[in-house]
Amino acid sequence: MAPARVESLAMSGLAAIPAEYVRPLEERPTECVLKVKRVEDEGPQIPVVDVAGWDSADEEIKKEIRRQVAKASREWGVMQLLNHGISETLIERLQAAGKAFFDLPVEEKEKYANDHAAGKIAGYGSKLANNASGQLEWEDYYFHLLWPEQRRDMTTWPKHPQEYIEVTDAYGREIRKLVTKILGTLSSDLGVEEERMERVLGGENLEMQLKINYYPRCPQPELALGVEAHTDISALTFLLHNMVPGLQLFYEGKWVTAKCIPSALIVHIGDQVEILSNGKFTSGLHRGLVNKEKVRISWAVFCDPPKDALIGPMKEVVDEKNPPLFPAKTFKEHTDHKLFKKAQAQAEAQAAKKVEEST
Ligand SMILES: Oc1cc(O)c2c(c1)O[C@H](c1ccc(O)c(O)c1)[C@@H](O)[C@H]2O
């Protein structure tokens, strides 16, 4: 059966969300983001790094930027980049195109429906209940391969609005350049050749997937999650949003809400970089909240190695004092293992809950 679209549910005017969207108590957001005091006034914040001088002729400026990027990657696994070189105009056009697609009636979007159960994730979709609890997320999404260019299947890209393909392609090219810069910075910080991580992650065959997350208004945001807590299976993830708060990072035992900074590009360290660096860089646990008043949209670009790339800690970061913390696995094995483990843990939690309720 095709999953219900969250947008249709939200538009039906229901006052209470269906049980499958109600998170267990321990997962529920403790406060509703839009009601929170000014987030910038409180506690630790996701590091903000101004990379304007990344290509500067001044070695000291470059060194300082690289130091900050590496520090954020070690301590948080996430950062907000300012002056990253992607023009505001391109970002605005990308966001306008994604929004124009989601502004189409649901029946039009259904023409692009994916078939996740059959392993076809590209297209318009909503989370499948892949576990005994049937737990769902308060979001619909659009997913397609963005890179490498020759592997794109253009039948899976939206045909409306007309400029979608041109602007999304242009954005992908800009992100691809940033991938090289960030992996180079992180490789240097580990004391390996600058090209090393990019090469292990597939070089020209490194893949990028675009996921546009569409989070409709939710009548009970304190009970739901837009995206449940997870670390990304990718090497790096680049994220833009429509300036509606919702992204939270788990840091020192607390959920920290990301500040909405105009034009900032959020960069997550994913599992593959954590593994390559033998845990020196952190794949940060994060989640997405929803709210009553505003639709939230985010654009995630996941940068992945090819499915058959074998990823384990690099030999230079392993020695007697630093034994390997992760077994080497192909990217496909990592993905399958993680999804299976998650489904299993959720099924076990649900079974335990049922036993508790019946006693
Ligand atoms: O190639 C990737 C890398 C990632 O890090 C992720 C991904 C794909 O897709 C995840 C995803 C997509 C669609 C769904 O319905 C999901 O439940 C998950 C994404 O969350 C991310 O981890």
Ligand SMILES: O=C(O)CCC(=O)C(=O)O
């Ligand atoms: O919407 C967000 O801010 C987070 C999205 C996310 O984590 C994901 O799509 O995996």
